[in-house]
Amino acid sequence: GAVVSQHPSRVICKSGTSVKIECRSLDFQATTMFWYRQFPKQSLMLMATSNEGSKATYEQGVEKDKFLINHASLTLSTLTVTSAHPEDSSFYICSASTGTGRSTEAFFGQGTRLTVV
Amino acid sequence: GESVGLHLPTLSVQEGDNSIINCAYSNSASDYFIWYKQESGKGPQFIIDIRSNMDKRQGQRVTVLLNKTVKHLSLQIAATQPGDSAVYFCAENRGGGGNKLTFGTGTQLKVEL
Numbered sequence: 001g002a003v004v005s006q007h008p009s010r011v012i013c014k015s016g017t018s019v020k021i022e023c024r025s026l027d028f029q030a031t032t033m034f035w036y037r038q039f040p041k042q043s044l045m046l047m048a049t050s051n052e053g054s055k056a057t058y059e060q061g062v063e064k065d066k067f068l069i070n071h072a073s074l075t076l077s078t079l080t081v082t083s084a085h086p087e088d089s090s091f092y093i094c095s096a097s098t099g100t101g102r103s104t105e106a107f108f109g110q111g112t113r114l115t116v117v
Numbered sequence: 118g119e120s121v122g123l124h125l126p127t128l129s130v131q132e133g134d135n136s137i138i139n140c141a142y143s144n145s146a147s148d149y150f151i152w153y154k155q156e157s158g159k160g161p162q163f164i165i166d167i168r169s170n171m172d173k174r175q176g177q178r179v180t181v182l183l184n185k186t187v188k189h190l191s192l193q194i195a196a197t198q199p200g201d202s203a204v205y206f207c208a209e210n211r212g213g214g215g216n217k218l219t220f221g222t223g224t225q226l227k228v229e230l
Contacts, residue, residue, distance in 0.1 A: 032216065034217065034218075042223075043206060043220045045220075046217065046219070091158075093160050095161075097216055105151075105163060105166070107163070108160035108161045108162070108163075109160050110160045111158070111159060113158070
């Protein structure tokens with residue numbers, strides 16, 4: 001299957017700083033990328049949908065000014081957690097798909113463990 | 118509200134036995150379902166999918182069953198192996214266009230030797 005790479009896999013930052021997480025599709029062009037957040041022993045919660053060249057669509061309750069998403073190319077989307085606080089500590093996962101069809105397979109990255117201290 | 122959920126949070130099985138993981142969904146408009154496996158500290162891994170025009174689909178050692186009448190989805194794993202130990206999620210495309218997925222709550226599968 002297609003490969004989606006996330007970087008970094010783990011990051012520790014100080015409260016109040018910003019952290020950028022990259023999501024790359026290595027061997028295909030991703031029309032759409034999705035960003036999820038997962039707290040321990042919980043499910044994946046969709047944060048936003050990122051389409052190349054346009055503004056991201058955020059899910060209800062997700063602050064767009066806090067979680068900045070950029071999808072500048074068909075192979076790269078970034079999520080920046082601004083002014084991070086301990087409650088933002090979580091596992092962030094991206095997925096990428098080649099199309100927008102309802103049954104288009106989504107390929108997931110390996111996740112980024114963010115710890116805010 | 119509408120949701121995708123699982124009946125059992127933890128399932129323990131003996132190595133070699135068959136495993137059945139269940140999922141209930143409530144959105145009748147959902148027409149595409151996927152099972153994912155997630156190992157600790159990793160992203161979800163695609164296992165098998167099924168469209169709503171089917172009621173059964175088989176893969177290697179895995180079978181997904183879909184019962185639209187009662188809005189129920191199950192994943193059957195044959196001859197469960199220690200490497201199958203993970204959290205399993207069902208996910209659905211709720212409709213409305215695009216391929217946005219909604220994930221269920223997850224089931225921890227533990228394989229005992």
